[in-house]
Amino acid sequence: MSIQHAPEDLALLDPTEAGACAQAALVSEPIDETAAAGLAQVFKALGDPVRLRLVSLIGARDGGEVCVCDLTSAFDLSQPTISHHLKVLREAGLIDSERRGTWVYYRLVPSALERMAGVLSVPVSSRPSGPG
Amino acid sequence: MSIQHAPEDLALLDPTEAGACAQAALVSEPIDETAAAGLAQVFKALGDPVRLRLVSLIGARDGGEVCVCDLTSAFDLSQPTISHHLKVLREAGLIDSERRGTWVYYRLVPSALERMAGVLSVPVSSRPSGPG
């Protein structure tokens, strides 16, 4: 975030460049409460249809950046509501923003998404070999 | 689910064996409202620390199966609360259950986890090449 926002909390404190197929997975070993709380915040941010579409709209954009006005016009929701959802995504570390003149542009944080993808990946060793 | 539960809703209607690095990603193109609603249900299920730890406890188990009694004893929460969280995960298609005698065993649905991992994966073409 590069605007007037305070650092807030930021759920992803270790945005390493872990690939999408890394084995730092949820199912490798039981996670502790602290890790669960941090990951849950990000998943909760993704657990809303509007926010999911916002992430998709931003990520699918060619230049990687989308103006807030374009995002607001894509929904039948008020501008403050969209702003609220963007804040949730920003506090989860999933998106970043930059002000240029009057407009504010949002972009994805790919490492954050990939980290979550890595968390969900299931190592072959953890997959049940038979149907039962 | 193999017990007395009705089919419920089941958020993951296409549990194909998509790898964790598939490009059916959120950022490939904007998703529609229906897809967003379905994905959001699964992410919302993952958006709770207790449920995240439940998934981790189940997935990290050697045999791939965990008895409910073992899960309940791992938390400072009542048994109905754990049962409720397991139901949420089950309705999201993330876990499955089977009754054997008095006990009920829960196991992961790896294809569901991997599908969500694929949704979060970021193709190289979508990654911004430069910081500005």
Next chain:
DNA sequence: GGCATTCATAGACGGCTGTCGATACAGAAC
């Protein structure tokens, strides 16, 4: 300066969610 535009914040409100205790259901042991 004054005004318009873009976006964020504040406060309010209804609905959803996580939790509990109480209870019902399923299976095993007697």
Next chain:
DNA sequence: GTTCTGTATCGACAGCCGTCTATGAATGCC
């Protein structure tokens, strides 16, 4: 059958969440 254990469901309640309107803050233009 009865009883005991393990699990799911029910009903209630506090707190959170998504949404709105109203307002404030930042920037640009006159």
